[in-house]
Amino acid sequence: MTTSHIAMFSIAAHGHVNPSLEVIRELVARGHRVTYAIPPAFAEKVAETGAEPRLWHSTLPSPDDDPEAWGTTLLDNVEPFLDDAIQALPQLIEAYDGDEPDLVLHDIASYPARVLAHRWGVRAVSLSPNLVAWDGYEEEVAEPMWAEPRKTERGRAYYARFHAWLEENGITEHPDPWVGRPARSIVLIPKALQPHADRVDEKVHSFVGACQGDRAAEGGWQRPESAEKVLLVSLGSAFTKQPGFYRECVKAFGDLPGWHMVLQIGKHVDPAELGPVPGNVEVRDHVPQLAILRQADAFITHAGAGGSQEGLATGTPMVAVPQAVDQFGNADMLQALGVARHVPMEEATAEKLREAVLTLVDDPDAARRLKEIQRDTAQEGGTRRAADLIEAELRA
Secondary structure, three states, X not given: OOOOEEEEEOOOOHHHHHHHHHHHHHHHHOOOEEEEEEOHHHHHHHHOOOOEEEEOOOOOOOOOOOHHHHOOOHHHHHHHHHHHHHHHHHHHXXXXXXXXXXXXXXXXXXXXXXXXXXXXXXXXXXEEOOOOOOOOHHHHHHHHHHHHHHHOHHHHHHHHHHHHHHHHOOOOOOHHHXXXXXXXXXXXXXXXXXXXXXXXXXXXXXXXXXXXXOOHHHOOOOOOOOOOEEEEEEOOOOOOOXXXXXXXXXXXXXXXXXXXXXXXXXXXXXXXXXXXXXXOEEEEOOOOHHHHHOOOOEEEEOOOHHHHHHHHHOOOOEEEOOOOOOHHHHHHHHHHOOOEEEOOHHHOOHHHHHHHHHHHHOOHHHHHHHHHHHHHHHOOOHHHHHHHHHHHHHHO
């Protein structure tokens, strides 16, 4: 097909950018000109795919900020995205002036992308890095969650501001379905991780599974010769300020015969806070996660969408200790699939963590289920199918 200009839009967060990168790389390899609107912190990562970064400045907390910057309530969590979108839109209008794309791709958190697609009169396709709304989602999840905040003055002001911004840009739809019900969506997770998958409209949402690539740029990892079993512990990139939890992990697996533990602690914890660390524990602020999981026997994870599907793709049994947002639902899904144990943070003692990991690693049913899910996920098509579906939207 003739080459086109495709514009991708995302926010500066690893869990939102990483899932799309292999798809972007594939579109570039197929000869399309891809621009990727992203804050400067991720420009290098985007440029490595062959796409051209279009830089804009964000007001959202950065991945290096303290997670407490996100606040604690639902409105604390959502208001920054609207504030950021309103200030980003003029920057993005200017960045694309005279170079409007043929198709808009966007992360679920990139509100300006949807507005721009409407202004330009081009199709918009959501690249969802996590679960999507099923038939009945609003009644079962969204309405109960929003019932109290909607009654407050602050909640009403949030919606009024959102409505006004959309109307200024010629959009009359209510903000909730506008955000949560895209016209077309490619879902970058395995269908196994989607709650109520049988109630998802697959004319809108296409599950393509993990689009992981080789991740060579993240670096490699060598399993120590002395390690009979390898455990990776990672709470992702955002919610990592948990020194007490890491101390429990050291207590659980430090000096455990035959085990080697890789403990990712992020940037907000000083290794000194962990106390004495035995020789079989490798403490890192950042790890090449996929490279380690391909050699690991178990994974203690926060159950973010990225980590959950990497665990499934590599067939690694997981202990899920969720921290925020969709991670609690993912933890329950993984446990229901028979490949993980969900251990709430307040119950994550050394004894409980050790018991959960050792039981799972020796569970033949978990190993069998992981093999089945690995096989099913591989058949979802991944990166190539995602690119095929995007090209079909261009033809349409």
